[in-house]
Amino acid sequence: MSPLFKKTLLWLIVSAITGFTASQIMIYTFPYVIMEIANKRLFAEQGVNSIIHAPRVTHASRAVVRPSPDLVYSICGFDLSEGPLEVTVPQTNGNYWSASAYASNTDNFWVLNDQSLKKEETKIYLGTAIQLASLELNQDEESVISPSNTGVILFRNLVALPEEFSIVNQLRRKTKYKPVN
Amino acid sequence: MIKQGKGRKILFYASAILAGLLASGSWLYWTLTLEGAKRQIANGPWFTSELYGAQAADPFTRTTVALSGLFALAKEETIYYTAFTDRSGQLLRSKCDYVIKGRPLDARWWSITLYGADHFLVENAIGRHAYNMKNLTMNEDGSFDIHISQKEKDLNWLPSSGETLAGTVFSLTLRLYNPGQSVYSDLPNTPLPLIERGECA
Structure with missing residues (x-):
């Protein structure tokens, strides 16, 4: 084996190992990085574990691409490191409503819409499997196991006509969000 | 040395x-x-993906979802169809007029929204960015026409004018909330509105 061949082979091996390692790191970390960027944009001011009731979407809304002007969004970043959270959602005005939860790797692991809201108020407990196992919940209370300690809950409230905004806005502000004592 | x-x-x-x-x-x-x-599914000029809102299983799929459908809902909850072209395959351009022709869709709620080339809503004089099943004026036969144009139209006018859009391409997103099973079980063939190009400036 000539020294030149040996050198070329070594160069190719180093290059291949670097390329493979870098691609694996990128493919596994991209979703987390994208979620982190979104979190920084959305929760920079208010922080996590509190609900942000975003104003109506306009041409000036730039936080997330392709927003729907028919919806008003409320959003909450969650952090379960201190314990599980209790979310109380009110009955809607009959318009489409949904709550969806996203893990720190962007997976949408849970969704609930207004057709499943049977009472004036529905309590939802969000936590890790271990945290929720220690809670004693009533049968009509929903428990949601989060695969990660951090993530996002997004509430979508349909405003079909401009005159509906006022009532939808009042109702969404009845959503409560607090740590479980 | x-x-x-x-x-x-x-x-x-x-x-x-x-x-x-x-x-x-x-x-x-x-x-x-x-x-x-x-993974994209075409239906005329509209396309969608079963990836949106999916609880992804592998890192490739998860990264694709994160890049193209962050915070999207699963297809049983909401279906998102997007069009960048008209029915003849030409890019949608703000200098041209278009008519979206369709019939009510099989979903609890549906809407059609116009986005600029930057994927955000476009500034326009009347603040109109979308039409939905409640604010559209229907034709006598139950169908609807949405007119996309820089010039004002009498009915169902979706303005394509605006500083960020002038002279550029735009796109449309059709959202179907709580779609009927016939829709989400046959995404390539479910009947969707036609996008017909009219005159161009």
Whole structure:
């Protein structure tokens, strides 16, 4: 084996190992990085574990691409490191409503819409499997196991006509969000 | 002499590492592009993806979802169809007039929204960015026409004028909330509105 061949082979091996390692790191970390960027944009001011009731979407809304002007969004970043959270959602005005939860790797692991809201108020407990196992919940209370300690809950409230905004806005502000004592 | 030899060694390894990084970046870009395209479902000029809102199983799928459908809902909850072209395959352009012709869709709620080339809503004089099943004026036969134009129209006018859009392409998103099973079980064939191009400036 000539020294030149040996050198070329070594160069190719180093290059291949670097390329493979870098691609694996990128493919596994991209979703987390994208979620982190979104979190920084959305929760920079208010922080996590509190609900942000975003104003109506306009041409000036730039936080997330392709927003729907028919919806008003409320959003909450969650952090379960201190314990599980209790979310109380009110009955809607009959318009489409949904709550969806996203893990720190962007997976949408849970969704609930207004057709499943049977009472004036529905309590939802969000936590890790271990945290929720220690809670004693009533049968009509929903428990949601989060695969990660951090993530996002997004509430979508349909405003079909401009005159509906006022009532939808009042109702969404009845959503409560607090740590479980 | 020793310094020169060390310098060559550094150059040797640095060039190999740089080549590896460039190769991995290119490979990732093409893999994700091809993966995303492979999973897209066409229905005339509209396309959708079963990936949106999916609880992804593998890292490739998850990364594709994060890049193209962050915070989207699963297809049983909401279906998102997007169109960048008219029915003849020409890019949607703000200098042209279009008519979206359709009939009410099989969903609890549906809407059609216009986005600029930057994927955000477009500034316009009447603040109109979308039409939905409640605010559309229907034709006598139960069908609807939405007029996309820079010039004001009498009915169902969706303005394509605006500073960020002038002279550029735009796109449309059709959202179907709580779609009927006939829709989400047959995404390529479910009847969707036609996008017909009219006059261009």
